Amino acid sequence: MSLARFFAPAAGVTGDRILLPVDEAEHLTRVLRLSAGDRVRVFNGRGAEFEAVVDTADRSGVYLHIGAPCAPAPEPRVAITLAQAVLKGDKMDGVVRDAVMVGVAAIQPIITARTEISLGALTRGRRRDRWERIAVSSAKQCGRAVVPLILEPQLFPPAETPGLRLPSPVVVLVEPGVASGMSLGSLDVVKPDTATLMVGPEGGWTADEVHAASALGALITLGQRTLRADAMALVALSVLFARWGEF
Amino acid sequence: MSLARFFAPAAGVTGDRILLPVDEAEHLTRVLRLSAGDRVRVFNGRGAEFEAVVDTADRSGVYLHIGAPCAPAPEPRVAITLAQAVLKGDKMDGVVRDAVMVGVAAIQPIITARTEISLGALTRGRRRDRWERIAVSSAKQCGRAVVPLILEPQLFPPAETPGLRLPSPVVVLVEPGVASGMSLGSLDVVKPDTATLMVGPEGGWTADEVHAASALGALITLGQRTLRADAMALVALSVLFARWGEF
Numbered sequence: 142m143s144l145a146r147f148f149a150p151a152a153g154v155t156g157d158r159i160l161l162p163v164d165e166a167e168h169l170t171r172v173l174r175l176s177a178g179d180r181v182r183v184f185n186g187r188g189a190e191f192e193a194v195v196d197t198a199d200r201s202g203v204y205l206h207i208g209a210p211c212a213p214a215p216e217p218r219v220a221i222t223l224a225q226a227v228l229k230g231d232k233m234d235g236v237v238r239d240a241v242m243v244g245v246a247a248i249q250p251i252i253t254a255r256t257e258i259s260l261g262a263l264t265r266g267r268r269r270d271r272w273e274r275i276a277v278s279s280a281k282q283c284g285r286a287v288v289p290l291i292l293e294p295q296l297f298p299p300a301e302t303p304g305l306r307l308p309s310p311v312v313v314l315v316e317p318g319v320a321s322g323m324s325l326g327s328l329d330v331v332k333p334d335t336a337t338l339m340v341g342p343e344g345g346w347t348a349d350e351v352h353a354a355s356a357l358g359a360l361i362t363l364g365q366r367t368l369r370a371d372a373m374a375l376v377a378l379s380v381l382f383a384r385w386g387e388f
Numbered sequence: 389m390s391l392a393r394f395f396a397p398a399a400g401v402t403g404d405r406i407l408l409p410v411d412e413a414e415h416l417t418r419v420l421r422l423s424a425g426d427r428v429r430v431f432n433g434r435g436a437e438f439e440a441v442v443d444t445a446d447r448s449g450v451y452l453h454i455g456a457p458c459a460p461a462p463e464p465r466v467a468i469t470l471a472q473a474v475l476k477g478d479k480m481d482g483v484v485r486d487a488v489m490v491g492v493a494a495i496q497p498i499i500t501a502r503t504e505i506s507l508g509a510l511t512r513g514r515r516r517d518r519w520e521r522i523a524v525s526s527a528k529q530c531g532r533a534v535v536p537l538i539l540e541p542q543l544f545p546p547a548e549t550p551g552l553r554l555p556s557p558v559v560v561l562v563e564p565g566v567a568s569g570m571s572l573g574s575l576d577v578v579k580p581d582t583a584t585l586m587v588g589p590e591g592g593w594t595a596d597e598v599h600a601a602s603a604l605g606a607l608i609t610l611g612q613r614t615l616r617a618d619a620m621a622l623v624a625l626s627v628l629f630a631r632w633g634e635f
Contacts, residue, residue, distance in 0.1 A: 214612045243623060244613060248591040283613040306631045322409045363635050368490060372622065376490060379626035380635055388572045388610050388627055 186288035203367030255344035311358025433535035460533030558605025
């Protein structure tokens with residue numbers, strides 16, 4: 142049985158004694174029922190992973206002794222940012238979870254004309270904090286030592302210049318019907334260092350948005366079937382990572 | 389706005405007057421509130437799609453007049469069967485939904501040593517009927533005119549010979565740790581007519597199962613991260629379809 146893994150942003154140097162974040166401490170003591178002396182692994186969310194031993198676990202929190210560094214799961218060689226229009230209800234949660242699992246470097250939530258939530262409502266609902274917790278949880282489950290950044294939600298097209306910064310090349314997923322879309326298979330991009338995948342909301346992009354997006358990069362389609370909005374990112378990321386040698 | 393689509397297995401000949409299945413009739417009258425004279429589209433689940441007009445909609449059911457045939461969304465050129473170990477709770481529902489969306493030809497549920505449900509319990513719970521309804525619903529949503537077959541669940545390895553029939557070539561998804569696994573990118577299969585993708589349960593394959601599977605086809609891995617059991621099929625199918633020119 143492999144050791145339980147915890148997210149410990151303070152982990153950096155062998156020999157340190159560090160405090161686990163409250164959520165992680167709860168997971169360690171209440172769910173897994175671990176206590177002083179138990180061996181675990183920790184990752185700091187920035188790519189480092191260590192062996193560790195529970196030093197104390199009580200009402201003041203869980204302290205760990207950081208042991209030897211260990212080899213984390215390799216990160217993808219192409220750092221893909223997912224620029225995803227915020228979906229309805231809790232569907233964005235699943236997209237964040239899946240995108241972290243399959244290996245994105247960052248997630249940029251975007252608000253488009255047909256997105257059914259405003260920037261203000263996202264802020265009031267602390268949705269970005271929620272997506273960050275989901276990203277941590279998914280990184281724990283899939284074995285990544287990196288927790289992808291959840292960037293500040295932005296309007297698309299941006300209201301001011303410079304607005305949104307998206308790493309190049311940008312690949313924009315469009316519906317099978319969009320005239321200027323080409324199949325992903327014909328995308329002529331040899332393995333880049335970075336890339337951005339843009340995915341629209343349930344109702345799709347408006348004509349203005351397609352126009353703005355076409356100035357940023359390639360408009361691509363994914364086959365002849367209509368994919369569910371909350372599955373588009375996982376399908377497209379899987380295909381892009383495969384094309385660029387990850388699988 | 390595109391016309392609503394309904395699953396009508398009896399649709400086959402222009403000019404016929406056919407009865408919609410009860411579930412579809414409910415959807416037409418109660419959810420979409422359509423009635424006599426409204427135009428719709430129907431697909432028969434075997435690849436044909438037609439324009440149609442509601443003739444009568446009352447307590448005796450919904451009858452449609454079948455109009456001109458129309459071009460369905462093209463089916464994938466490679467007919468992939470997904471042989472998926474039945475997952476816990478309702479997770480298999482999501483796998484069926486996603487696999488139909490991305491384009492499988494058939495789904496073969498399998499029971500392995502670490503599957504937490506028996507063949508008897510699947511039968512008593514009418515799970516296959518449920519998966520068939522989910523396949524219909526997903527075909528409606530994604531625009532397919534074919535409803536993939538949900539095959540009778542089978543043991544793996546089969547208890548008797550001949551047991552399970554899986555279209556060749558067979559590709560078996562294994563965890564990153566399995567010694568004889570190779571990356572999907574190095575799979576040397578030019579676009580076949582058929583193929584089978586085998587995906588294990590939450591707890592993975594046993595050593596005996598890996599041995600049995602290696603006699604059937606190639607053991608392949610999908611990157612260095614641990615994918616969730618209910619996401620493996622969608623990721624692997626996306627990559628296989630992309631490799632074989634679908635996207």
